[in-house]
Amino acid sequence: MRPAGIYIHIPFCRTRCSYCDFATGAYESALAEAYVRAVASEIIAFQSTEDALDADTIYFGCGTPSLLTPTQVETILEAVRKRFRVASDAEVTMEMNPGTLTLEGLRSISALGVNRASFGAQTFDDTELKRLGRTHTAADVRRTIADLRRAGFTNVSFDLIAGLPAQTLSAWSRNLDEALALSPEHLSFYILEVHEGTPLADQIRRGAQPHPDDDLAAEMYRLMLGRAQAAGYEHYEISNLCRPGYYSRHNTKYWTGEAVFGFGCSAHSYDGHRTRWSNERDAARYTKLMEDARTPVVETIELDERASRAEAIFLGLRLMRGVNLSEHHARFGADLRAEYAADLERLSDAGLIEFDDDLMRLTTSGALLSNEVFSMFV
Numbered sequence: 001m002r003p004a005g006i007y008i009h010i011p012f013c014r015t016r017c018s019y020c021d022f023a024t025g026a027y028e029s030a031l032a033e034a035y036v037r038a039v040a041s042e043i044i045a046f047q048s049t050e051d052a053l054d055a056d057t058i059y060f061g062c063g064t065p066s067l068l069t070p071t072q073v074e075t076i077l078e079a080v081r082k083r084f085r086v087a088s089d090a091e092v093t094m095e096m097n098p099g100t101l102t103l104e105g106l107r108s109i110s111a112l113g114v115n116r117a118s119f120g121a122q123t124f125d126d127t128e129l130k131r132l133g134r135t136h137t138a139a140d141v142r143r144t145i146a147d148l149r150r151a152g153f154t155n156v157s158f159d160l161i162a163g164l165p166a167q168t169l170s171a172w173s174r175n176l177d178e179a180l181a182l183s184p185e186h187l188s189f190y191i192l193e194v195h196e197g198t199p200l201a202d203q204i205r206r207g208a209q210p211h212p213d214d215d216l217a218a219e220m221y222r223l224m225l226g227r228a229q230a231a232g233y234e235h236y237e238i239s240n241l242c243r244p245g246y247y248s249r250h251n252t253k254y255w256t257g258e259a260v261f262g263f264g265c266s267a268h269s270y271d272g273h274r275t276r277w278s279n280e281r282d283a284a285r286y287t288k289l290m291e292d293a294r295t296p297v298v299e300t301i302e303l304d305e306r307a308s309r310a311e312a313i314f315l316g317l318r319l320m321r322g323v324n325l326s327e328h329h330a331r332f333g334a335d336l337r338a339e340y341a342a343d344l345e346r347l348s349d350a351g352l353i354e355f356d357d358d359l360m361r362l363t364t365s366g367a368l369l370s371n372e373v374f375s376m377f378v
Contacts, residue, residue: 001272003056003087005253006080008039009264010065010095011283035283036072038290039264040079046261048271053261055080056087057250059095060114062266066096070108077112091155091249093118099140106151116155117148118186124178125171128164138178145182155246157186162224163217172220176227185246189224190239191217218368225364238318238367255315265296274308276301309334314374317353322361336360343376 012032058080060073073094080086093116094109101109106117123129124138141158148156160179162172179187225235233241237255240248253260259272265286268278279296280286289296303311309332316323325336337344344360347353352366352373366373 001053002258003054004084004259004261004272005057005059005250006043006055006084007250007260007262007267007269008058008060008065008076008080009062009262009267009279010060010068011035011063011265012067031284031287032068032072034287034291035264036068036075038287040075041290042263042296043076043079043083046083046263053084054087055084055261056090057253058086058090058092059250060093061095064097064100065094066100066105066109066119070105070112073109073114074112091116093157093248093250095119096144098136098144101144101147103147103150106147106153110151110153115153116157117153118157118188119144119159121158121179122161123164123167124175125167128167128171131165142182145184155186156184157188157242157248158182158184160187160189160224161191162189162220163191163214167216167220169216169219169223173223176224180227180231186240186242186248187228187233188240189221191221221368222364235320237320238362238370252319255318257312257315274303276303305332308332310377313377317360317362317370317373320361320367322356322359324358325360326358340376347373347376 012028012035058077060068060076065073077092090113092114094114096117096119098119098121119141121141124141126137129137145156145158158179160175225241228241229235233243234247235241236247237251240251242248250260254270257270257272260268260270262269262279265279265283266281268276270276277297277300280289280298286296309328312328312331313323313336316328323336329335344353347366348355350365351363352369353360354363362370362373
């Protein structure tokens with residue numbers, strides 16, 4: 001088996017953003033301390049068919065992992081390195097919010113082995129940030145990336161969100177100016193999704209915020225691609241661009257079907273073969289389960305052949321290089337061109353997919369309508 005990825009779910013935030021539907025909650029120091037001990041114990045106790053497993057990526061994600069103290073980060077990393085054989089050149093990513101770490105704090109986590117930073121800029125417009133319920137300002141973003149560079153980080157990624165309520169194309173263009181001027185190694189960009197049950201969905205329903213314009217968001221997506229590619233970035237996945245060599249090694253494991261073992265509340269895992277499992281979603285209940293030496297796993301799914309094939313197709317299509325049809329045939333014994341001939345012809349005629357010898361991949365239009373393409377295979 002190829003080296004696995006290790007995902008650490010940190011569910012704490014200063015405040016909850018209006019569009020967020022992740023398993024997060026307000027930071028409480030006592031719960032955070034107990035939670036870190038619980039995560040470390042889950043990692044140490046992890047059972048596998050392999051006595052020892054190799055890992056080459058570690059990812060602290062979800063809420064605001066940068067709210068952890070360096071000592072807490074060290075506790076988790078020590079547990080990972082005790083249970084797994086971690087590669088000397090492992091990619092170790094921490095998600096962070098602008099303004100949550102000082103220069104001294106960044107130097108401390110860098111010394112622990114964190115070598116990639118991913119933070120949510122979202123927009124460089126302070127009015128838009130306030131509307132989203134973000135606690136940082138555009139100045140915080142600029143200051144954070146400057147501190148990251150001073151702390152020695154040479155692999156920095158940040159997120160932008162297009163299609164915000166009342167956002168204009170000119171405002172989005174200014175966001176791109178700011179983002180590209182900061183020259184991060186990696187850019188993730190998303191079209192806003194309004195999830196039921198979030199404050200933003202309620203605000204739109206009440207008319208307190210305008211409904212996002214999907215056509216305008218698509219125009220923003222195309223503008224982002226053109227501007228970033230002209231600046232030397234590669235569009236390697238539907239929502240991700242990078243400078244050559246700086247793709248997210250951890251996230252690519254999800255799209256290529258490699259093993260990723262998740263720890264913490266709400267964490268999801270995949271063994272790289274057929275088994276997926278997920279943990280208790282609530283942080284306090286998860287922590288109590290670990291304190292009582294009980295399993296935090298609440299669901300296990302064994303994928304059948306059909307589900308495995310579907311995942312290989314739609315996850316593979318997320319990568320702009322596409323799906324290799326010969327490799328798919330060798331793995332599953334299925335000829336996609338023959339099996340889905342009519343549907344593939346329809347998608348090709350609509351300009352959503354294209355073929356290059358043995359490769360089937362999304363076009364830019366297909367990336368914008370990827371869910372419609374993927375649904376054909378599910």
